[in-house]
Amino acid sequence: MERKDEAEEAKSKVSVIETWLRKHRLLYVGATRHPFIHSIRDGSVDISSFKRWLEQDYIFVRAFVPFVATVLLKAWKESFDATDMDVILSGMASLNDEFAWFNKEASKWGVSLTNVAPQKANLDYCRFLESLMSSEVEYTVAITAFWAIETVYQDSFAHCLEDGSNTPEELRDTCQRWGNDGFGQYCRALQSIAEHHLEKASDDVRKRTEAAVLDVLEYEVAFWNMSQGDT
Numbered sequence: 001m002e003r004k005d006e007a008e009e010a011k012s013k014v015s016v017i018e019t020w021l022r023k024h025r026l027l028y029v030g031a032t033r034h035p036f037i038h039s040i041r042d043g044s045v046d047i048s049s050f051k052r053w054l055e056q057d058y059i060f061v062r063a064f065v066p067f068v069a070t071v072l073l074k075a076w077k078e079s080f081d082a083t084d085m086d087v088i089l090s091g092m093a094s095l096n097d098e099f100a101w102f103n104k105e106a107s108k109w110g111v112s113l114t115n116v117a118p119q120k121a122n123l124d125y126c127r128f129l130e131s132l133m134s135s136e137v138e139y140t141v142a143i144t145a146f147w148a149i150e151t152v153y154q155d156s157f158a159h160c161l162e163d164g165s166n167t168p169e170e171l172r173d174t175c176q177r178w179g180n181d182g183f184g185q186y187c188r189a190l191q192s193i194a195e196h197h198l199e200k201a202s203d204d205v206r207k208r209t210e211a212a213v214l215d216v217l218e219y220e221v222a223f224w225n226m227s228q229g230d231t
Helices: 002-012 016-023 025-032 035-041 047-078 083-109 120-132 139-159 169-179 181-200 203-227
Strands: none
Touching: 016 025, 016 181, 016 203, 025 139, 025 203, 035 047, 035 139, 035 169, 035 203, 047 083, 047 120, 047 139, 047 203, 083 139, 083 169, 083 181, 120 139, 120 203, 139 169, 139 181, 139 203, 169 181
């Protein structure tokens, strides 16, 4: 009976990240079901907004690469599980393909990716990434922020591929890039890593990690707003 009770308790236990997602549900929904995403899903998206997103996201990804490199370095130094590096490396490997994808999409839409000026929301987000690269930022904070960044895109673009969506055919490749099942599995692997480290983290580290996740969600909302032309 005691073992059964323990099993039931473990089954019903809510993870740290799930607790945060429930606690900050409105902000998470704001980041993953933003009007810009809805406009793609229902087919009403302004193509000029999509092109603005494409230009600005290309700049963001260029800043994202060194951030991921520092997460990998932190994993090497601080992680208690060697397989963390395998997961992070798989994400880094896909970034090269991502740059090729951006160049292909830019050519398709007649967008120049050279000499694009980053807008304020993008600059702010990139500065946040840079702050996470500091050696003083714990691996737990960085890997969880990494998970949040990737998951917002996965959840957002997967929504545009669901049954009943009217996503324009010419935008389905964009949605498939981040909304596919394989990327979803990758995000769940990152979440599992983050959860394992959060379970062992001090209350202080957990508080800083939660704050970083909230920052990610707020920066994502601002990024979508920027893409729509809001200042």
